Amino acid sequence: MVMVMSRQISLVCFSVLWIGSVCQSFSQTSEEAAGSLLLVNGRILTMIGDDVLMGNVLMNRGRITVVGDEVGAIPPGTEIIDLDGRMVIPGLIDSHVHFVRAGLRPGHDMRSIEAARSIAGFQTALTQKAASLPEGELITAIGGWSPVQFAENRFPTLAELDAAAPDHPVYIHLRAYGPAVTNTLARRLLQDGGINVGEDGMINTRDDAIAAYDYLKSHQTDQNRQRNTRDLMRYVNSLGLTMVIDAAGTNRPGAQLLVPERDYQSVLALWKQQEMTVRVRLMFMSWDLNVGDGSGDSDVEQRVRNSFMGFGDDMFRVAGLGEHTVNDSMSSSFYAATSLAARTGWLLQEHSGTAEENDAHILAFEAANDIAPISGLHWSLTHVHEINTEIIERLKALGAGVTVQNQRFYSTNSNRAGPPFRLIVDSGIPVGAGTDSTVGHPMNPWYSLYYMVTGKNVLGQSINADQKITRLEALRLYTGGSAWFSHDEDVLGSIEVGKLADLVVLSDDYLAVPEEQILNLSSVLTVVGGKIVYREL
Structure with a gap:
């Protein structure tokens, strides 16, 4: 069970190891801040099934209240937008991206x-x-x-x-x-x-x-970093991205580096100021050489003792541990970290690109499950370029999943392709999609969708053709599929009554455009929590 704490209380003191203490008075939740919005005459791809509905979507106080032909009573002051037959999809969710770092x-x-x-x-x-x-x-x-x-x-x-x-x-x-x-x-x-x-x-x-x-x-100011994070949010909103599961960074120098005690301050400031236009779910990294029983001084032990799994609100929330939980995930310290996460009920995701890593990590997952059941915690392996049926079935038995990205979009080597999308989707395992951006890979979600659908790289060369999936399958990975990896599947990922009102009106018909034009798709209207955050209409 994931604890989600609301901002509806008058004072929130956010004390998390390395993030610092943030105490702020809040008068509104994101739902309260949103008015009413009605989209009419749209082609609605709800992602509940495979059908496209011709009709309307009414949103009120941040939630979807009506989907279909009959709207009923329209709240006073509702903004009405005629979509003129344009396609509407749920907001896209990147299940593995280094978003906070990219904003800095x-x-x-x-x-x-x-x-x-x-x-x-x-x-x-x-x-x-x-x-x-x-x-x-x-x-x-x-x-x-x-x-x-x-x-x-x-x-x-x-x-x-x-x-x-x-x-x-x-x-x-x-x-x-x-x-x-x-x-x-x-x-x-x-x-x-x-x-x-x-x-x-x-x-x-x-x-x-x-x-x-x-x-x-070294010449950046706090204002620079907040500005850049806002600019990044606007960029991804223009592409239809409405939520990210942030995979933190590394302790290595250069553009991979993320310093937890410093680098969360900008996104925290935007959250306090209610300026976020992208939902952020934080994964906390650790680079420990040794991990104890939970009472020690390793980063992951202190994190679990001093942080709250699920703390935050619907715009900004702690999601779990990962993608790096220890310095060497092939060592005994990883067994200790996974055991600790299982006993304390934390979601965990681990970087696991190779077959050797897959083999080692599933053993650690199974050992942790013997100590405390992890079914329901939504654990996962990420990248999984070389995953096979045996590992997938063992993950499924644990209630775990996998996340896949476009890491091979810039590759010209068909021997270095993957992940095996077709194999993964056909298995029925929980799976989400993303980018692993922005060190080596682009953040544009349509490049990931194109790669999954066509098996082609940036040059249009076929490098993963035998693992193609359909357009609907790919979109499902980027919506409801990804929502699972932060325990958001009950409130995000589809257009249906009662869910948070995150949706996107597309520049063209995703299901009908030629394959190569998938690369050029974008948003003409992006809505997060019933509020328009990007608009070209």
């Missing part, structure tokens, strides 16, 4: 790099970004892209960055540790900070790229 990138992080398919296309996007900002503001693109996505299959050059944004420092960083490239202004900025940058703007070594990234982050 230095400068103005440019997620639109994900959509560029040539250097010229990226230059156009960069020029548009620069035009929206005051002169001299730093523009960055940190992870979530790859040279392979460009027709030229290379980094943009210093001269190309200068041509696109001559009045802004520009810093483009690949994956966690670089390489990176700058324009002239960013090169000068970094050199003034003692960073080695080539005459061509390239930062080629791991150490220099980490130093450059850390130097730029």
Whole structure:
């Protein structure tokens, strides 16, 4: 059973190890803040079954109150929007993404790099970004892209960055540790900070790229970090994403790093200020070498003693432990951590990409289950590129699931593809979808849906064709399937009366567009808790 604590009390004191103590008076829940909204004349893909309904959706006080032809009494002051036959889907949920960390990138992080398919296309996007900002503001693109996505299959050059944004420092960083490239202004900025940058703007070594990234982050303010987190929320809202299960980060340097005692402050501030437009479910990471019986000083032991599983509200809530629960998940410390999580009733998710990891982790799960049943806790393995039927069946027997991502979208190697979507879906195991963004993978959910449906990479090359699933199956993974992994399946993931009013009106018909056009889908109206958070209509 998961405890969900409400913000309807007058004072909430949020004391969580490493996050600090946050005490704030709240006068409204997110449901109370929302008025009434009626969408009429839509094609509604409820995800309850496979049918598309022609009709209406009425939302009141954050919940769905009517779905279908007959609306009945409309509350006074209701905003009515005619969808003119556009498709409506439940809000998309990314079940595994490093969202909080992505909101803390230095400068103005440019997620639109994900959509560029040539250097010229990226230059156009960069020029548009620069035009929206005051002169001299730093523009960055940190992870979530790859040279392979460009027709030229290379980094943009210093001269190309200068041509696109001559009045802004520009810093483009690949994956966690670089390489990176700058324009002239960013090169000068970094050199003034003692960073080695080539005459061509390239930062080629791991150490220099980490130093450059850390130097730029050192100039951030709390206001910068909150602004960037808001901007990231708006970006994903524009794509139809309404909830994320945040997979924390690592203790490694560079763009993978997340420092728990510092890096949750921005999203906490937005929560207190009631400015969140994306629901966030936190997973807490630990990197312990040794874990005791729960009374010791390891991070995971202190976390379980001093935190509350399920603490928060419908916008921001503690979801569980993961994706890294110890430093070495193949060691005895992982057995100790899983045992502790089972005994204390915590949800747990573990990074488990290889067959060797799958084998080791299922043994630890089974050992923990012998100590205290984990059925109902919604444990899972994530990534599972090489999972097989035996491991899936053993997970099912425990009441556990798996989450899958688009980690191979930038791969050109058919021998390094996966996950086996078809095998997983056919097994009936709980499964959610996501991105693992933004160090190595794009955050755009439609790229993940495209990869699952087509088996094709960013270049349109077939690399996972024998594991394709249908469009409805893929969408189900990104809605109700993902909601299961934070115990939200009863309130999110489908369009039905009584559920939280998270839904998206699409730019085109997901079920009818040619496969390649799935990549270009977006939202024209995104609603979270009955409140419009993104609108083009």
